[in-house]
Amino acid sequence: MLRRFNRTYTQRIGVLEESFLGTGRPLAVSRLLFEIGAAGGEHGVTVRDLRERLDLDSGHLSRMLRRLEADGLVATAADPADQRRRVVRLTEAGRAARQDLDDRSEELAARIVAPLTDRQRERLTEALATADLLVRAATIHLREVPPEDPLGREALGNYLREIDERFSTGYRTSGPVAAEQGSTYVLATSDGEPVAYGGIRPAPALPGAAFEIKRMWVHGDWRGAGLGSRMLRHLEQLAAERGATSIVLDTNEVLTEAIAMYERTGYRSVERYPGSDPHATHFFAKQVG
Amino acid sequence: MLRRFNRTYTQRIGVLEESFLGTGRPLAVSRLLFEIGAAGGEHGVTVRDLRERLDLDSGHLSRMLRRLEADGLVATAADPADQRRRVVRLTEAGRAARQDLDDRSEELAARIVAPLTDRQRERLTEALATADLLVRAATIHLREVPPEDPLGREALGNYLREIDERFSTGYRTSGPVAAEQGSTYVLATSDGEPVAYGGIRPAPALPGAAFEIKRMWVHGDWRGAGLGSRMLRHLEQLAAERGATSIVLDTNEVLTEAIAMYERTGYRSVERYPGSDPHATHFFAKQVG
DNA sequence: CACAATGTCTGACTCTAGTCAGACATCCGC
DNA sequence: GCGGATGTCTGACTAGAGTCAGACATTGTG
Numbered sequence: 001m002l003r004r005f006n007r008t009y010t011q012r013i014g015v016l017e018e019s020f021l022g023t024g025r026p027l028a029v030s031r032l033l034f035e036i037g038a039a040g041g042e043h044g045v046t047v048r049d050l051r052e053r054l055d056l057d058s059g060h061l062s063r064m065l066r067r068l069e070a071d072g073l074v075a076t077a078a079d080p081a082d083q084r085r086r087v088v089r090l091t092e093a094g095r096a097a098r099q100d101l102d103d104r105s106e107e108l109a110a111r112i113v114a115p116l117t118d119r120q121r122e123r124l125t126e127a128l129a130t131a132d133l134l135v136r137a138a139t140i141h142l143r144e145v146p147p148e149d150p151l152g153r154e155a156l157g158n159y160l161r162e163i164d165e166r167f168s169t170g171y172r173t174s175g176p177v178a179a180e181q182g183s184t185y186v187l188a189t190s191d192g193e194p195v196a197y198g199g200i201r202p203a204p205a206l207p208g209a210a211f212e213i214k215r216m217w218v219h220g221d222w223r224g225a226g227l228g229s230r231m232l233r234h235l236e237q238l239a240a241e242r243g244a245t246s247i248v249l250d251t252n253e254v255l256t257e258a259i260a261m262y263e264r265t266g267y268r269s270v271e272r273y274p275g276s277d278p279h280a281t282h283f284f285a286k287q288v289g
Numbered sequence: 290m291l292r293r294f295n296r297t298y299t300q301r302i303g304v305l306e307e308s309f310l311g312t313g314r315p316l317a318v319s320r321l322l323f324e325i326g327a328a329g330g331e332h333g334v335t336v337r338d339l340r341e342r343l344d345l346d347s348g349h350l351s352r353m354l355r356r357l358e359a360d361g362l363v364a365t366a367a368d369p370a371d372q373r374r375r376v377v378r379l380t381e382a383g384r385a386a387r388q389d390l391d392d393r394s395e396e397l398a399a400r401i402v403a404p405l406t407d408r409q410r411e412r413l414t415e416a417l418a419t420a421d422l423l424v425r426a427a428t429i430h431l432r433e434v435p436p437e438d439p440l441g442r443e444a445l446g447n448y449l450r451e452i453d454e455r456f457s458t459g460y461r462t463s464g465p466v467a468a469e470q471g472s473t474y475v476l477a478t479s480d481g482e483p484v485a486y487g488g489i490r491p492a493p494a495l496p497g498a499a500f501e502i503k504r505m506w507v508h509g510d511w512r513g514a515g516l517g518s519r520m521l522r523h524l525e526q527l528a529a530e531r532g533a534t535s536i537v538l539d540t541n542e543v544l545t546e547a548i549a550m551y552e553r554t555g556y557r558s559v560e561r562y563p564g565s566d567p568h569a570t571h572f573f574a575k576q577v578g
Numbered sequence: 579c580a581c582a583a584t585g586t587c588t589g590a591c592t593c594t595a596g597t598c599a600g601a602c603a604t605c606c607g608c
Numbered sequence: 609g610c611g612g613a614t615g616t617c618t619g620a621c622t623a624g625a626g627t628c629a630g631a632c633a634t635t636g637t638g
Contacts, residue, residue, distance in 0.1 A: 058616070115429070115519060124423040135298065229406075348627075371635070585632105586631105608610090
């Protein structure tokens with residue numbers, strides 16, 4: 001189905017792309033203009049950031065930026081924090097051009113669906129939203145990150161903040177959270193945004209080769225997309241590669257979805273184990289390897 | 290939503306296209322190879338046909354064909370029916386190359402959705418099927434055709450055959466069906482295939498400026514996609530432009546979906562009118578203009 | 579049978595996209 | 609404060625995609 005849809009889509013909606021022409025600017029440049037607006041905001045965005053987001057060659061990007069600059073649509077300046085970096089931001093004319101682009105796309109999208117009835121349009125919107133979520137979920141990128149990785153820290157911060165909000169009693173122990181001994185962290189990103197996080201560490205206080213899963217977090221917008229169990233499987237596999245024969249984890253009774261997921265994924269409830277979190281109320285274990 | 294999806298899609302699934310590379314052939318050439326296989330079948334396909342299907346420049350297409358020919362993947366010959374035309378068909382090697390392309394795409398598509406659970410994959414397939422149908426429905430092309438248009442005749446043939454099958458008693462009057470006096474026909478196509486058909490003709494036997502809608506047909510795969518009512522609206526508008534103040538049409542009781550659609554679209558049931566089909570059992574009219 | 583229309587092909591282009599090597603400045607750790 | 613790493617930019621490319629004018633053969637029509 002994916003292939004059939006791909007064919008229909010590129011044939012019929014491919015126009016959405018070509019419409020960027022007619023502004024006298026090639027597609028890639030328009031896309032860049034768009035991205036600078038989206039990522040830049042008030043403060044602008046660094047060239048490096050743009051290169052990562054759009055996955056462009058340094059030379060190619062540089063040339064396109066110069067073109068936009070020559071057209072008076074963007075202004076670049078050295079980043080005060082690091083003079084090697086350059087910060088790009090839209091000028092007034094640039095914002096106008098981007099708005100124009102936006103309007104054209106909007107209008108074209110409206111024209112494409114215009115022949116449909118209201119109910120059909122609703123069905124299409126719904127179907128595309130579902131497909132969007134699932135395609136995004138399917139193409140999420142999982143990777144090991146060191147504890148000091150900035151995106152990892154962001155994810156961890158979200159985890160702690162959410163835990164803190166969830167516990168009316170307050171959870172956070174004061175001071176920064178140190179990386180745990182021998183731990184490995186995995187970060188899942190989508191469009192450069194952290195969407196899930198979690199880690200494993202050896203649990204020497206337990207019998208056998210046990211690993212503990214720690215700090216599992218899934219972005220609120222992504223719950224229900226199967227991301228949690230995917231992260232869990234990934235962490236289990238990592239632990240198994242490091243010689244684990246069993247996995248333990250603890251959680252709190254207020255995290256009902258998490259508990260349901262652990263049970264669904266083959267974990268069985270166990271007694272409190274040594275080294276577990278004092279705030280935890282539920283404990284799980286599973287054999288692996 | 291269309292735009293958001295478009296962004297996700299081109300970013301994540303754009304790979305489906307690039308995968309055509311790695312075969313040493315550029316994308317457009319691979320697409321052409323694919324299309325020759327799809328459209329050509331046993332008898333091959335004319336260059337003209339390919340140009341229309343892929344919307345390519347004559348020179349561009351010619352060069353790509355030559356490239357495929359040099360690689361030994363296609364063979365061209367003059368069309369016996371018209372020596373100006375050239376017919377292209379895949380060679381044995383061409384069929385193999387196309388199959389290879391097909392396998393790669395299939396494999397890649399499978400890899401993209403691999404991280405999803407079975408249930409998610411099902412949901413994605415369903416969502417894409419819905420989106421596919423609706424996008425196709427939205428981009429269908431309606432145009433007036435002369436009675437002798439080959440695609441129009443094909444549609445009319447389908448109409449007559451289906452009517453014939455539907456009536457156990459047999460419907461068809463013997464001999465070819467002549468175009469009706471002063472009539473105008475509209476054909477809807479998708480990917481060059483006729484998907485709906487219908488006509489109007491003046492009904493001089495009726496009081497006032499009446500037009501009759503005749504021979505409405507919608508392709509079986511397309512029923513429920515709103516195509517019938519769209520065609521109906523289009524025909525009404527055409528009639529109105531020709532000065533009609535009322536529209537009449539007849540149908541048979543066995544065509545229950547059609548009857549439901551007419552009622553939904555504002556037609557009211559009337560008595561048999563002069564000039565109507567002797568096999569018809571239900572008659573409808575509507576004011577327009 | 580002349581003539582316009584049709585169908586394909588070649589040649590000569592342009593523009594976009596993308597790659598690679600290296601210049602140059604700045605930053606960071608020792 | 610030296611040397612490697614990082615970030616950006618320029619120059620010199622290549623290949624793909626697409627456009628346009630016109631050559632040439634064939635076909636249908638008055």
